[in-house]
Amino acid sequence: MKIRLLPIITAAALTPSMGFALGVRLLDQDAAATARADAFVATADNPSAIYYNPAGITQLDNLTARLGVYSVNLDVDYYPEKGGDSFDAHHKWSFVPQSFYTMRPKDWPFTFGLGFYSPFGLEMKWPENGPFRQITTYGKLETITANPVIALQVTRTLSVAFGATINYGELDLRQGILGPEFGGGDQFRFKGSGLSGGFNAGILWKPTAQHSFGITYRSGVSIDFEGHTKAILSDKERHAAHAGNQQVAAARAKVDAIEQQINSAPLPPAIKAQLIAKAEAQFAAGLAAAGVPPGGFVEDLGPMQEADAKFRMPQVVTFGYSFRPTPQWNLEVDADYTDWDSLNTVKLHQKDGQTFDLPFNWRSSWIFEFGATRKFDNGFRLSGGYGYAQNSVPNESFQPSVPDSNHHFFSLGIGQSMSNKIDWDVAYQLTYGPKRTIDNDTLADGRYRFISHAITFSVGYHF
Numbered sequence: 080m081k082i083r084l085l086p087i088i089t090a091a092a093l094t095p096s097m098g099f100a101l102g103v104r105l106l107d108q109d110a111a112a113t114a115r116a117d118a119f120v121a122t123a124d125n126p127s128a129i130y131y132n133p134a135g136i137t138q139l140d141n142l143t144a145r146l147g148v149y150s151v152n153l154d155v156d157y158y159p160e161k162g163g164d165s166f167d168a169h170h171k172w173s174f175v176p177q178s179f180y181t182m183r184p185k186d187w188p189f190t191f192g193l194g195f196y197s198p199f200g201l202e203m204k205w206p207e208n209g210p211f212r213q214i215t216t217y218g219k220l221e222t223i224t225a226n227p228v229i230a231l232q233v234t235r236t237l238s239v240a241f242g243a244t245i246n247y248g249e250l251d252l253r254q255g256i257l258g259p260e261f262g263g264g265d266q267f268r269f270k271g272s273g274l275s276g277g278f279n280a281g282i283l284w285k286p287t288a289q290h291s292f293g294i295t296y297r298s299g300v301s302i303d304f305e306g307h308t309k310a311i312l313s314d315k316e317r318h319a320a321h322a323g324n325q326q327v328a329a330a331r332a333k334v335d336a337i338e339q340q341i342n343s344a345p346l347p348p349a350i351k352a353q354l355i356a357k358a359e360a361q362f363a364a365g366l367a368a369a370g371v372p373p374g375g376f377v378e379d380l381g382p383m384q385e386a387d388a389k390f391r392m393p394q395v396v397t398f399g400y401s402f403r404p405t406p407q408w409n410l411e412v413d414a415d416y417t418d419w420d421s422l423n424t425v426k427l428h429q430k431d432g433q434t435f436d437l438p439f440n441w442r443s444s445w446i447f448e449f450g451a452t453r454k455f456d457n458g459f460r461l462s463g464g465y466g467y468a469q470n471s472v473p474n475e476s477f478q479p480s481v482p483d484s485n486h487h488f489f490s491l492g493i494g495q496s497m498s499n500k501i502d503w504d505v506a507y508q509l510t511y512g513p514k515r516t517i518d519n520d521t522l523a524d525g526r527y528r529f530i531s532h533a534i535t536f537s538v539g540y541h542f
Contacts, residue, residue, distance in 0.1 A: 103471075103481060104395075104417060106446070107149050107508065108177050108196050110537035114492020114506035115450025116464025118411040120399030121293035123283060125502075125539055126179035129194035132295040132399070133228040133240035134283035136181045136190045145179040147537030155203070155482050158526040159210065160518065168205050168479075175200065177537075188233075192242070194226040198297075199248070199392060203480050207263035211479050211522040212255035216266070218480040222248040226279065236285050244277040244297070246392075250304045252480075257316070264313025269386060269427060271306025291401040299394035299421055305387045308429055310380040320376035327366070327375050334362045385430040388437065393418040407454045415446040419471045440476040444469035450490070458497060462506070464490040470515075477517050482527040484512040500541050508533040 109127030112119035119127075123135025126145035155168040175197050183190040202219040205212070228242030249272045256265040277300040285291045312320070341354045399413040419441035427435040450464035465488070472483040492506030512529030 103199070103201050103483065105149070105175065105197055105200050106415075107533065107535055108147075109145065109179075110147055110492060110504035110506045110535040111462070111494055113149070113508055113533070113535045114462035114464065114490050114494070114504060115411065115452060116448045116466040116488060116490045116508075118399065118413045118448040118450030118464055118466075120281075120295055120397050120413050121283070121291045121401035121411055122399075122409060123281075123293060126181045126192065127177070127194070127537070128281075129179050129181070129192045129226055129228055129242070130177075130196055130198075132281040132283055132293045132397075133192060133242050133279060134230050134238040134281035134293070134295075136192045136228070136240065137183070137230045137232040137238040137283070139181050139190065140183055141185075142182045142542040143180070143539060144542075145177075145537060145539040147177045147535060149175045149177065149533065149535040151175075151531055151533040153203070153529075153531045155530075156528045157205075157209070157479070158514075158528075160516070160525050163210070166206050166209065168203055168482075170202060170204060173202060188231055190230045190232075192226075192228040192230065194224075194228070196224055196226070197222050198224055198246075201481065203482075205479060207255070208259040210259060210525075212259055212263065213257070214478060214522055215252075215254050215480040217251070217253040219251040220248065222246060228279070230281075238283045240281045242279045244279055244300070246275050246277060246300050246302065248273055248275075248302045248304065250306075250388075250390075256310065256312070262313065262315055265311060265316055267308070267310045269306065269308050269388065271304035271387060273302040273304040275300045275302045288406075289403050291403075293397075293399040293401070295397050297395040299418060300392045301389055302392065303387055303389045306385075307383045308386040308427070309383045312377070312380060317378050320378045323371070324375045324378065327371060330362065330365065334358055386427060388425050388427040390425055391421045391423075393421050393443075409452045409454075411448075411450050413446075413448040415448065416443065417446070417471070418443050438476055440473065441471045442473055444471045458495050460494045460496075460504075462490070462492045462494070466490075474517060474519065477519070477523060479523050479527070482512075482515070482529055484515040484527070484529055486510055486512045486529065501539070502541075503536070503538045505536045506534070508535070 106117045107113040108130045119131045123132040124138050126143050128135030150172050152172045153170050158165045177196040179194040181192040199222045200220055204217045225245040226242050228240055230238055230240035232238045251270045253266055253268045256267055277298040279297045281295040283293050337358050338355050341351050395417050397415040401411040403409050420443045422439045422441045425437040427437055446468045448466040452460055452462040454460045468486040470483050470485045488508055488510040490508045494504035496502040510531040514526050514528045516526050517524050
């Protein structure tokens, strides 16, 4: 007996080994800081200091506001190691807003601040027919942090600050169920949101007009993303599964008819049993040869299920030193440590009791930043900077959803203090990640290259 069936996914294959990764830090929270490659911790002289070093807001008087938007375009190229077409995860421009407000009552040693910004975020979309679609096709993390702070000017040269962070996040992770040869359209998806709390703190010490030292700390936070999972087949796969089940039913009917004829034949019971057993064995062998799972093919993967996954966002500490050889020049170097070691294997729990592993096993990394600003008599300022970020994702746990590598970033910006009331800054940043080769004998093997372009604009108002 020979049964011709389309090769549809079996029920046993519906337990994906999820390989998603998520977001990276968003360092750029203000155009003046971005223009200096974010070397701003020991300068921190506008309201965005709430993020960079909250102790810096003691340098501001009365009521100030700072609004801005960071726009970025990512382009990640993939080159297969063993032949085949290259492709990329090129995206349209994404826009991330920021806003900061400070207030210092007259003759008070305290300054109060409130900031809204996005410290983590990433969106990565790969082609549906990519070779690693069973690892990832889409991943998106969005966060927003509300950060009230209070800063105290302890002495003329020393300020300290402490703040609370209220962090809201949304996560959307998707991967294909079948390989690219099946045409795409099938999907396993987790979508959820969560809220958590943390804190930040800072110290700013300016022993002389030429030298300034800063240190800032941001606590790690755990966000429990609560939402749902959903597994679906494409229309093509569902139709093929239905057609395959019809062929199985037709074959079953033929076997039943043969067994009925055997039972009605004038044969001894033992012979009848042997013939029926042989027919059943041939039927089972035909199903196995055609790749038919027990019970037939899956046509509907079931309803949406409640699910949750807890992610640990890292703690961060940044050190900075600013040197001002003249009132017109400001040179700064920063060292930023991110504790990515806290992000290990995350468990995705479904309401039905199933648990999927999301392997990260990232490692802590450093970011080194150097920036310079030159002020001119007409209120204009010109800034530039360079930064180097260490890779946080080891080869063993690499996933295309975050194709991390050692990154070089270059910045250039211009700004102006138009009056005692208004100032503005605009900056451009180029980030480049050299080609990285992955050879783990997995679907993700190949070479990856990262490049991004960012433009950011900020405007401030002093009341």
